[in-house]
Amino acid sequence: MPGMNIAKQISETIKEQAPNDELLQEFILAILKWESSTKGAFQFKENYRQMIKQYSSKWEVEK
Amino acid sequence: MPDRLYIDKEDRPYYQKAVEENVVNFKNKNQKEQFLLAMAIGFENDQKRELKSRDGFFFSNYLGAEDRTLINALAIHEHGSTDILASEKEVFDIAEQYASAGIRILADSIDKVQFGKFDKMFEKDLVEMLNLNQ
């Protein structure tokens, strides 16, 4: 369908804004996917904390 | 020596008319000035009128040098000689008679002219007179 294809643009912009930080990119995309789905309307904290814990443990601060 | 100049009692309404119509600023002229104009108009039309009931109009000491000259000149003309100047009373009499006729002529002219047009007509007549004299 015609349109900007926002999803694609967003994922490209994520890459631009977090260059050389694949982990961060991955995290944001994962959160985005989770949010965009119709489920998980309210119970976000648990999910977010878990994902942050999961990704940050592998993340290097120096980046 | 008369101390004042007189008009006829019956002249008053005619003076009043000229004041009401305020022709050539008549309203703001004193009675001496009004009298002199009436007198001049009387002479212009060669008309005199005997006063029937004398009514004091203004004091003679109000007359200035020019005013006296005009009255004297009129009297000299009327009398035919300067001897008349010996009697101020006679000189005044002549002036009064011309004035009495003149104010009536003035009132009559006012009636004959369209409202507000008197001054223009007056001015026109004077300019004509001036052109004739020159």
Added chain:
Amino acid sequence: MRIERIDLKNYRQFRNVCVDFGKSAKEDLHVIVADNGTGKTNLLNAINWCLYGNEPHLSKDSQQLPRLNLNTLVQSIEETKQTVSVELVTETEGNRITFKRSEEYLVHRDSKQPVLHDINFTVTYLDDKKNAKWVIDEEATTYVGRFVPRDLREFFFFDGERLDTYFKSATGQQISNAIFRISQIDTLNRISERLENVVNDLKRDAGRRSPQIEEMREAIEDKEKDRKEILDQIVELGAQKEEARGNIDELNERLRNIPNIEALQAEQTRLRDNSKKKEQVRNEKVTEKQNMLFELGILLKLYPTLQESSQVINDKVTNKEIPQTYDTRLLDDILITRYCICTRRVEEGGAEEKHIKQLRADITSSSVIAKELLQMIGPIEQMKKKISTFKSSLERITKEIQLYEEELNDINLKIQSIDSQIGGYNVEHVKQWYSELKRYQHIYDFNIERITNLKIARERLDKLIADLDQDLNKGLLKEAAFQEVRHQITFGNRASGVVNNIVKIMMDRVRKAIEHETRDSFFDLVWKKETFKDVYIDENYALHLIHGLGYECLGSISASERQLLALSFVIALHKVSGFDSPILVDTPVARVSNEQRENLGKTFYQISRNKQLILLFLPSEYTLEISQNLDVCASSMRKLRLTEDEREIQMEVLR
């Protein structure tokens, strides 16, 4: 996402109606034709009521009536429960989601109004495993938000007749909102907020273990609260500013061809004052002239006598008659001494005495005359001089008066001209508009200043928060126990920062894309292309429409032009976002001229190739210009009619 069908039970005139929107053609276009009062608009209300719980397009008549169908109400036996329900079945990517709202009423025979007993709103869907799930209340409401969010419903389900008021003051806030929601940027924003939320939680956790950390965290939270307040204020002032701008534009347009009456009246006052002054001077001059005429009148009329006297006096002077040279003292001495100069005696009562006395009397008399005559010389000269200059003096004063008359006439003409400029306008109204314009301009300028100051304050706070955050981080660094938490916080903050940047970038890109599409659609649709020059959305998300002559004209275009602009904007929104919700328009072309109907018909056809479009027409709207395009391609066509008692709708399916 599309609507498959709507099931209405006892909802107003829809006692038991099922409207199917099956797609039978390439174009997902559905036409319903119905007269006013037959319930056409209530179909729009039904969808709103089902999804959002209210009916924004209810007519005054319908407002008086209960939602429960009247025949159902009347035909109920006493003390029964009757249910009003609207069920909206939608489909998206193969998944079916059903929204259903119902109200249960208790009917008493004696009372006309049924009593509301129970309310229900449920959303049912199939999960991954194809199990039926349902959600209620708040959670159900969030599903609505993913279908068509409440604050954007005007872009999807709208009343064509009211559209003209919609864009009258297209505030930046509404548009920014629309762009936000419809382009999933709200999702990003929500992510950013939630990340912030979770990061704060993490900080709180750390704070619980260390009072110093807690203190720092609280300080940051405080400042963040302040920052939020400032942001809210900026948004509010922004909205006020936009509203003021809209009003300014509208007033400017209103006043465009109206002269500045206040200024003109001030000019008139000035002219009148000037006129009064000049009149005064003119009147003085008129009086001066009158006095001149009076004085010279006397002189001129008596001029012959003056000439005569002048001659007489001259002769006497020439003949040495005046001034007199008699020595009266000599004569007086003779009468006293009684001796003449020749030494003869003058006898009392004698002839010589009589002669001398007569002579003396004559001299006295003639000296009076001579004195008078001499005294006439000067005045006569003066009066002659006056007469000689009379003509030029008269001409001068007459000219002066004429000049003043001309100037007064000029001024009068100017005053009259202003009168005619002002006349025909309701002066009070116009003055009011000017004063309103001033007021809105003031609000606008004032708010700009305040917003600028607030932005500066916000920047300061941003820096302060960043510094405090740094301190907190240092604090966390100090203890090994906090390493993990610190790491998570840093990660969360970094992610939040990236997401915020993306929001800004995307908002701008989307804004430009929507602007581009709106412009394209509008100029494609608009009949008189030369009338307008440009459409753009500025950085504050305010929509601008520029006239061919270069000025802003959003506030003054016709209803049909506004309709076109609104549709263009909606189409742009849908195009850019790819957001796949249906569009439903009630009375879509009522205010549109016939020429533009054909264009709109084509547009509807085009839109419906990619999106479900449901149009509710009045018979008077569904003219040939429209039907020639839509009849052929519509997936469904229906007519609505009321029963004789006007309480129930009958639906005729034409296709």
